[in-house]
Amino acid sequence: MTTTTQAPPSFTLTVKDVADASHVAPSAVRFYEEHGLIHARRTTGNQRRFDENAACRIRFARLAQRVGLTVREIADVFQALPEKPSAQDWARVSDSLVAEAEARVADLRRDLDALQTVTTRCTTGIVR
Numbered sequence: 216m217t218t219t220t221q222a223p224p225s226f227t228l229t230v231k232d233v234a235d236a237s238h239v240a241p242s243a244v245r246f247y248e249e250h251g252l253i254h255a256r257r258t259t260g261n262q263r264r265f266d267e268n269a270a271c272r273i274r275f276a277r278l279a280q281r282v283g284l285t286v287r288e289i290a291d292v293f294q295a296l297p298e299k300p301s302a303q304d305w306a307r308v309s310d311s312l313v314a315e316a317e318a319r320v321a322d323l324r325r326d327l328d329a330l331q332t333v334t335t336r337c338t339t340g341i342v343r
Contacts, residue, residue: 233253233273236269237269237273237277247286253273275293
C-alpha cells in the first residue's frame with residue numbers, strides 16, 4: 216500500500232534498488248507492495264521510495280512462499296514487525312516462518328506415507 220506523503224529520509228530505495236537487492240523483477244516489488252508485505256512512500260515527484268527493510272521482507276517472503284505459505288499468511292506474520300525491525304524482530308519472524316514451514320513439511324510427509332500405503336494396497340489388490 217503506497218502512502219502519498221512525502222518520502223522521509225529513511226525511504227530512499229527505488230523499485231529497481233529493492234528489486235536488485237532482493238533478486239526479483241521490479242514487477243515483484245510492486246506485487247509485494249500491493250499485498251502489504253512492503254510499504255512505499257511517495258516523493259514530491261510521485262515516485263515510490265522504500266526503506267532498507269523492503270528487500271529483507273521480500274527475501275523472507277519468497278522463501279516462505281517456496282514452502283507453501285501464502286502471501287496473506289506472510290503479511291500476517293510481518294504485521295508484528297515494527298517500522299525499524301531489530302535483529303531480534305527478524306529472528307522472531309524467522310522462527311515463526313520456520314515453525315509454520317516445518318509443520319507443513321510434516322503434513323506432507325504424512326500425506327506421502329498415506330499415498331504409498333494406498334498405492335501398495337491398490338497395486339496388490341488389497342483395498343480396505
